[in-house]
Amino acid sequence: MNNTIEKIYTFKLPRWQQLPEQPLRSSQLVQYVTEQLRAIFIDKEEIITTTMIQNYVKWGIIPRPDGKKYCKEHIAKLIVVIILKKVLHIRYIKKGMELQLNIMDIATGYDRFCEYLEEKLQLTFRSIYFNKPYELGKIFSSDEEVGLNALAYSFALNLLANIIISQKGFKNIGGSHG
Helix, strand or coil, rough: CCCHHHHHHCCCCCCCCHHCCEEHHHHHHHHHHHHHHHHCCCCCCCCCCHHHHHHHHCCCCCCCCCCEEHHHHHHHHHHHHHHHHCCHHHHHHHHHHHHHHHHHHHHHHHHHHHHHHHHHHHHHHHHHCCCEEEECCCCCCCCCCCHHHHHHHHHHHHHHHHHHHHHCCCHHCCCCCC
16 A cells, blocks of 8 residues: 555544643744644645744734744644645635634634544545545535535645646556546
């Protein structure tokens, strides 16, 4: 089995309660977020940099750090932003986060995003992981969470398309046409 596919299929994000309690400096934040997301980023580019973090603060996407230290809210928002950058323009990510935080608190919203992302990655990569004919499932969601669900699915499908292209075809990643 393709190791990349296995890492994606079994990928798990840390939930709110698992995020570091101790505030992190920007270099620690870069390292932590990179470690958490490495499995779902196939590009060789840096996943996040201190400059990106500074820009997200400047643009109001994440709040200003408290004394150059970043807490759980920063970490959660950065993880979401880094993932969604693959499928949305940054201004829509900011608006989307604001909309979602009007519906639910950050801990709940972040945990729901994690659940949906993992579910959609498994749904998207299940056929390949188990070497079965490829199929996509249906999306069901509550009205409050349909946006989170659609974004998670968009990311998963974008990732699959990029892997197919980088590996020069579906069959080269272990896909089966039935």
